[in-house]
Amino acid sequence: MQAVHPSRTHVCVLGAGIVGLSCAWELVRAGMTVTVLDRAAEPAAGTSGANGAQLSYAYVQPLADPSIWRQLPKLLLARDSPLSLRLRLDPWQWAWGLRFLAACRASVSRDSTVQLLQLAGESRAGFDAFLAEERIDCDFSATGKLVLYASEDSFAGARRQLELQRALGSVQAALSAAECAQLEPALAHYAPRIAGAIHTPGECAADCGKVCLELARLLRARGVQFLLGEQARELVQERGRVAAVRCTSGARVQADAFVLALGVDSPMLLRPLGLGAAWQVPVQPLKGYSITVPASAQPGAAPAVNVTDAARKVVFARLGDRLRIAGMAELTDTRDWAIAPRRIASLLATARDVFPQGGEYAAAQSWAGLRPATPRGLPVLGRLAQGPANLFMNTGHGALGFTLAFGSAQRVAQQVRASNI
Structure with a gap:
């Protein structure tokens, strides 16, 4: 398991698609220690792999x-x-x-259109800055x-x-x-x-799969640990917080905060927390x-x-x-x-x-x-009103996952940083 700097917040990002990886990128830029967990053997193996690219x-x-x-x-x-x-x-x-x-x-x-345009504008600025800084081939x-x-x-x-x-x-x-x-x-x-x-x-337009692979490469170079081939099975709670995520292999990953970016698999982990939490992530x-x-x-x-x-x-x-x-x-x-x-x-x-x-x-x-x-087409970002204090959502982007990824990542990273976890 990765050595965690004692003075840094350790965040576990569940999901290695474009939404999870861009969030990991913003968390690292904010000075946090990050672990990315995904059931697939490679990043972008799910919906980010060959999407519409627009x-x-x-x-x-x-x-x-x-x-x-x-x-x-x-x-x-x-x-x-x-x-x-x-x-x-x-x-x-x-x-x-x-x-x-x-x-x-x-x-x-x-x-919904007003909110999506605002988030899309933030995302454009974030992705443009990333491309200008890293000059990746995508x-x-x-x-x-x-x-x-x-x-x-x-x-x-x-x-x-x-x-x-x-x-x-x-x-x-x-x-x-x-x-x-x-x-x-x-x-x-x-x-x-x-x-x-x-x-x-x-x-x-850009190749979302290529962006994901480049993000994973850059994140590894910055010390992010990837736990691939590990499927999250349960969020382990202690005193109103998520203490760890338990995987189907039996592995237990501990962190200070968790970001749920598992796309369509997100509700599966939330339903055991109660109807209140699950209802907020439709x-x-x-x-x-x-x-x-x-x-x-x-x-x-x-x-x-x-x-x-x-x-x-x-x-x-x-x-x-x-x-x-x-x-x-x-x-x-x-x-x-x-x-x-x-x-x-x-x-x-x-x-x-x-x-x-x-x-x-x-x-x-x-x-x-x-x-x-989601029913309205708006992603679910940040903490849930009826969820654990150190659990943050980044899911529900529908067909706009690539478009909204970097703006969503910035919003979630800001919430994690402001929470003083």
Whole structure:
């Protein structure tokens, strides 16, 4: 076990994805001793490994939106829906579903948007500073993003969201189909099927898996101990505090404070603490898929700008000489990591439809991950009102984990430091 400096706060971070690793980075920068624990043998082995890669700092519309009510029959029944709510005999999932529907109101969506934009701005500043300082190789690009809409109704709704986000400081513009093709020539053939698009010129993309591996390397160089292949089984409490985390191997890891950044596995450790603590972390898994292909070198074939097909909920991100295509959101359970062939086929069909010559689709590498989603789309950060005093949350980021990671890390690290544990 790592030797802990007696004058430093020792923090155990549970989770070695982008959320946990960025938090460990900020804790080390704050002068703390850090241990990172994860059940996987390598960092970024879960949802951070091959996610959508887009950094959506200025376009953060939460999933819980009034438009959900019109889509509800399809979400519950249609097998091919890109957003799928398949309810099981699970009281936690039903409770999540009811809270999600309750959040599908304009006032709630607006408030969530305000909070997400604030956190995204903090995260952009944090990640930009990290990249400037460390100059890691992660296929970072800042080519902007186009969100495409197939109908006039959906485009009208997007323009309303644009006005809300613009009033909050986002720089965006509504473009015609012809303007989309001018900005991104690879969309020229697809332009007749575009009703309009929202262009956010400042949006970025990067390979989240590469960022995680670089973070792990830098953290090790700064003395952080990694306990990989160790699955947390129980938070051991003594006198209202977490004294240690017990692993399935029997190992017991002690620390002064603990940060729970386990994504969809976070509630599992909280429920034994009581309903009060567990109810404050309403996280359910939304399963997503991605494929990564070699990008075409033919001019005008593969996109340089990041693109989102809003109707099919599929995103395209350029990562150097590769193209990442990701999408789908299936409400599932924490054990469902299987890659469904029909979902991969759907991604490939969309890619060939939008960018027919965009990449070597026959060489696609498939992946699936579980996004930790809260009903409102807001992450759970910091101490719980009804939880142990030295336990801090950093979970529930949904599809915005990469986007919000560094801002969340800064907020949690500030709370740990201010707690004087």
